[in-house]
Amino acid sequence: MEPLAATRCPDCGEAVFADDDFCEACGRSLHGAAPATLPPPGPPPPAAPPSTPGVRVCAECGGTAISDDGYCEQCGVLQPSGREHVEVETPEAVGVSDRGLRHSRNEDAMAVASVGGNVIAVVCDGVSSAPRPEDASQVAAETGAAMLTAQLSSGADPASATRAALARAAKAVAALADSPHDAPACTYVSAVVGDGEVTIGWTGDSRAYWISGGNGARPSTALTVDDSWAARMVALGVMTSAEAHADRRAHTVTSWLGADADEIALRAETFRPDGPGMIVVCSDGLWNYLPEAAEMAEAVHTAAARRPQGPPLEIARSLVRTALDAGGHDNVTVVLIPFPTNVPPAGEARS
Incomplete structure (x- = not known):
């Protein structure tokens, strides 16, 4: 579908879709926006006044009335958060998180660490229908990774550490709620890779995949099962996978982290690859376009x-x-961990 030529952003004049909530070019909220009127030729507006310490200044107009959800109340532009595009690269793992093309902010978060011969990755996807989803995902990812690190450092096995981290992340996200009706929420998936094994924990529909490198390794496969409406319909035999995922309710999650969530299952599934390959940990902004392990x-x-x-x-x-070339309709986050890992065993120094 092409943008309607008559529908343009009132700030920058960029063509927008009729159902867009935000201008992809400048971030302007389009709710109630009037048709664009381009400014007459002339000198540029005066520079914004110097910022005052502790006062947020709009990156577009220099105004200081910034709402709690990050919009300038003077010009309506969403302010940069620093999370629009994030990359992490360590000797053991890499990750990329991107806002995508249709969202006003990045509500995904990721965390990567290594400890005691293990590589740790956590990816979380904020539930957009809940308040402050970006806060939920950030807190869950950071808390989960910190708890995994602490547990493994103290000698816990990966499965026990995975369950403890998931429980602690759930508690941290629940603590963000101002009331039962104002509860930030997110999905969660973690991976602990080391000592010839991969241990996965999750709730929601963020996923982990094993990608085989051949040479005796087990075939590529999904390591998680979605907590979603579509997965439930398939499990009940009500619909085929294709039918369920074509339904508008397909991505409604049935389990999540948040104060309004039911008790979550503290799952820790262990997989032994038996050969080289790669662990992919990602949000649905990626796997929506590559849902099958073979893809x-x-x-x-x-x-x-x-x-x-x-x-x-x-x-x-x-x-x-x-994902972006296919439409980028959601935030996109992926962490990759090569297997075997590049981290030395516990007690050994890297050469």
Whole structure:
């Protein structure tokens, strides 16, 4: 569908879709926006006054009336948060998180760490229908990774550490609620990779995949099962997978982290790859376009083949570009962990 030529952003004049909530070019809220009128030729407006310490200044107009949800009350532009596009690269893992093309902010979050011969990754996706979803995902990712690190450092096994981290993340997100009717929420998936095993914990519909590198490794497969309406319909035998995922209710999550959530299952599933490959941990902004393990594997292998000597970060970037090129209708986050890991066993120094 092409943008309607007569519908333009009132701030920057960029063509927008009739059902857009925000201008993709400048972030302006389009609710109640009047048709664009471009300013007459002339000198540029005067520079914004110097900022005052502790006072947020609009990046567009220099105004200081910034709402709690990040919009300038003077010109309506959503302010940058620093999370629009985030990349992380360590010797053990890489990750990329992007706002996508249709959302006004990035409500995903990720965290990566290594401890005691293990690599840790957590990816969380804020539930957009809940308040402050970006806060929920950030708190869950940071809390989950910190708890995994603490548990593994104290000698806990990966499965016990995974369950403890999921429980602590759930508690931290629940604590964000101002009331039962104002409860931030998010999904959660974690991976602990080390000692020949992969341990996954999750709630919601963020996913983990094993991507086989061949040479005796087990075939590529999804390591999680969605807590979603579509997955429930398929499990009940009411619909086929194709029918369920074509329904508008498909991505309604049935389990999440938040004060209004039911008690969550503290799952910790262990997988032994038996050969080389890669762990993919991602939000639904990526797997929506590559839902089957074979499709995800093809995308990973294709990206790797383009630059066989390139760093894993290039593969992560390629996966995000795949989602953006396919429409980018949601935030997109992916963390990749090569297997076997590049982290030394516990007690050994890196050479």
